[in-house]
Amino acid sequence: MTSLPHDRYCDEIAHQVGLLRAVVTSGADLSATVPTCPDWSLEQLVRHTGGALRWVELMVRTRAQEEIPEEKVPLAGGPDEKGDPAALDAWLAETGEMIVGALREAGPDAEVWGWAGVLNAGFWARRMTHEVTVHRADATLAAGQPYDVAPDIAADAIDEWLEIVEWAQRTLPDDPARELRRPGSSIHLHATDNTPGVHAEWVVDLAEDVINWRRGHEKATVALRGPLTAVLLAFYRRLPLDSPEVEVLGERELLEFWLERATFG
Structure with a gap:
């Protein structure tokens, strides 16, 4: 599946x-x-999210060819001051400038270690976009604030999530995603927003040992419907399936079966 331009992620x-x-x-x-x-x-x-960004910044900036231990990343744990929003904000601001600067300077094709077999800075631009996008949802839920995300980013986050599940099934023998096989069963994700240029529907076929997924509108065993942001959050297990923002049609148990086993992040 085609990802977004590198500059869009930055x-x-x-x-x-x-x-x-x-x-x-x-x-x-x-x-x-x-x-x-x-x-x-x-x-x-917030400290976890900023630490992940600093870890990636160091790998991209140094063009690391193997994983750098997190304990070697300067200030990965955040500022020394605890419970100080001003100190946390300043650290986060510096973190954002560092990671975006490193990614822009590197460009998408710079060779960098990556855990999913995609060994370039473009992998990390995409991964960190969705890392911070989803964890911002966690933060807004904790703060009781509203959340929304641009349609192209939300749709790409679902694409990436499906790619990660597929990768885990192929390469991680003990990952719960290996259990995601249900011959004759499929999942349909259907964003009900009418967003020009974004075809926000997916079909996930569970017939084989590795999922087969595609963008499209097809009848499935179970469908998850709602605004794109709500579908994204439900599929990332950030929004309950009984939330009024989404609708589950068909065999709800199949969708629960998926959510219990697609557990990365």
Whole structure:
């Protein structure tokens, strides 16, 4: 599946970091538990997200040919001050400038280690776009704030998620995604928004050991319908299936079967 242009990812990372900073400085309780990541507080979530961006920045900037241990990344854990929104915001602002600068300077084809067999900076631009996009959703849920995302980014995030599941099935023998085989069964994701230029429908066939998926409108065993942002969040397990924002038609158990096993991130 064709991904978005490299510059689009760079622009979106900068945009998403700015929106995440706005959550940090909005007066939200940094000690609040993140409902979708209950092991973390809001502050821990922000530190995790910024740390991931700094880790990737170091790998891209140095053109690393093997994984760099996270403990070797300067300030990966965030500022020394705890519970200080101003310090956290400043660290996050610097983090955003660093990662976007490194990715733009490298360009998409620069050779860099990657865990999914795609060994270039373009992989990391896309991966970090969706890392921060989804974790910003976690942050806004914790802060009780509204969330939305551009249609092209949301659709590409679903594409990437399906590619990751496919990769896990092919390469990780112990991953729960290996259990995602149900002959004769399929899932249809249907965004009900009418967005020009974005065909936001997917069909996922579970007949084989590795999923077969494509963009399109077809009858399936179960369908998940709703606005694109809501479909994205539900498919990433950030929105309950019984939420009024989405509708499940057909065999709900099949969709639950998928969500229990597609667990990366």
